[in-house]
Amino acid sequence: MNVHAAFHQTTAAVPPIVQVSNLVRSFDAGTNVLDHLDLTIGDGEFVALLGRSGSGKSTLLRTLAGLDAAPEGTVSVPPQRAVVFQEPRLIPWKPVWANVALGLGASDARERAVAALTEVGLGHRLDAWPLTLSGGEAQRAALARALVRQPKLLLLDEPFAALDALTRLKTQGLVASLWMTHRPAILLVTHDVDEALLLADRVLVLDKGRIALDWRVNLERPRRHAQRGFAELRAGLLRELGIDEEEEGVEPLESSVAALIKAQSGGNPSPVDRDLIVSHVGVSL
Ligand SMILES: Nc1ncnc2c1ncn2[C@@H]1O[C@H](COP(=O)(O)OP(=O)(O)OP(=O)(O)O)[C@@H](O)[C@H]1O
Numbered sequence: 029m030n031v032h033a034a035f036h037q038t039t040a041a042v043p044p045i046v047q048v049s050n051l052v053r054s055f056d057a058g059t060n061v062l063d064h065l066d067l068t069i070g071d072g073e074f075v076a077l078l079g080r081s082g083s084g085k086s087t088l089l090r091t092l093a094g095l096d097a098a099p100e101g102t103v104s105v106p107p108q109r110a111v112v113f114q115e116p117r118l119i120p121w122k123p124v125w126a127n128v129a130l131g132l133g134a135s136d137a138r139e140r141a142v143a144a145l146t147e148v149g150l151g152h153r154l155d156a157w158p159l160t161l162s163g164g165e166a167q168r169a170a171l172a173r174a175l176v177r178q179p180k181l182l183l184l185d186e187p188f189a190a191l192d193a194l195t196r197l198k199t200q201g202l203v204a205s206l207w208m209t210h211r212p213a214i215l216l217v218t219h220d221v222d223e224a225l226l227l228a229d230r231v232l233v234l235d236k237g238r239i240a241l242d243w244r245v246n247l248e249r250p251r252r253h254a255q256r257g258f259a260e261l262r263a264g265l266l267r268e269l270g271i272d273e274e275e276e277g278v279e280p281l282e283s284s285v286a287a288l289i290k291a292q293s294g295g296n297p298s299p300v301d302r303d304l305i306v307s308h309v310g311v312s313l
């Protein structure tokens with residue numbers, strides 16, 4: 029398959045829900061972390077943002093979240109938005125359901141929290157203390173806390189980065205299905221090219237303070253590593269990012285996820301996990 033058939037320069041296809049123009053942000057005089065950046069995100073669009081460490085991804089996300097008081101430029105975002113960070117940021121002295129209900133204020137806050145927690149598969153941990161949750165469960169609670177606010181824009185800053193490979197795969201699947209059900213626009217910051225291609229409609233690269241690359245990903249959903257065209261897109265994107273797979277030790281597609289999971293599960297994953305891995309990676313274990 030020709031890479032460019034499924035992976036080409038984007039054009040706006042849906043009405044915009046985020047519009048950023050001429051955004052400038054610097055922390056010390058002289059260097060602009062964000063340098064006259066322009067960005068449009070369509071209603072319901074799933075956008076992944078890549079870029080080297082320190083390129084300003086979190087700064088952009090914080091600006092869109094309204095957490096940065098001092099950007100210059102025009103930023104238009106919907107009022108209903110929610111953020112999930114790399115760490116779950118749960119309040120340890122409140123039970124899980126109360127963390128999710130926090131700030132809702134409505135009389136049905138608990139009911140709504142329960143519904144959101146059930147949707148992320150935590151209906152059985154409503155009264156648990158956050159510190160007793162596993163890393164994956166805590167991140168699902170953070171997703172429920174975002175979801176319960178019915179965001180039109182969901183901002184995710186490396187939400188899977190601290191999870192082990194199998195939990196990451198499952199949580200990515202959960203985010204994909206939550207997006208299909210609720211259809212918020214999503215901006216997902218990630219360092220992981222595979223994750224971007226598994227999830228997003230568009231992949232952006234932030235470099236020198238601007239969106240240096242903006243590609244549309246036309247792969248059928250649900251996405252799998254093993255699906256036709258995926259490997260070509262991955263190679264194309266790595267090339268665009270200037271990453272030499274051999275020189276920089278990037279694992280070949282067939283072995284990367286499988287090898288990690290094998291190592292973590294002692295080479296003996298459960299039948300359910302085995303199916304998940306095989307369907308994603310397309311290799312037998
Ligand atoms: N509050 C702050 N005060 C001073 N400098 C900051 C602040 N926030 C960010 N920076 C600087 O801005 C630059 C961009 O930071 P940012 O956290 O946005 O990068 P990033 O792309 O998210 O990196 P990473 O991939 O490592 O998370 C960095 O040089 C960082 O040191």
Ligand SMILES: [Mg+2]
Nearest residue numbers: 085086087185
């Ligand atoms: Mg960051």
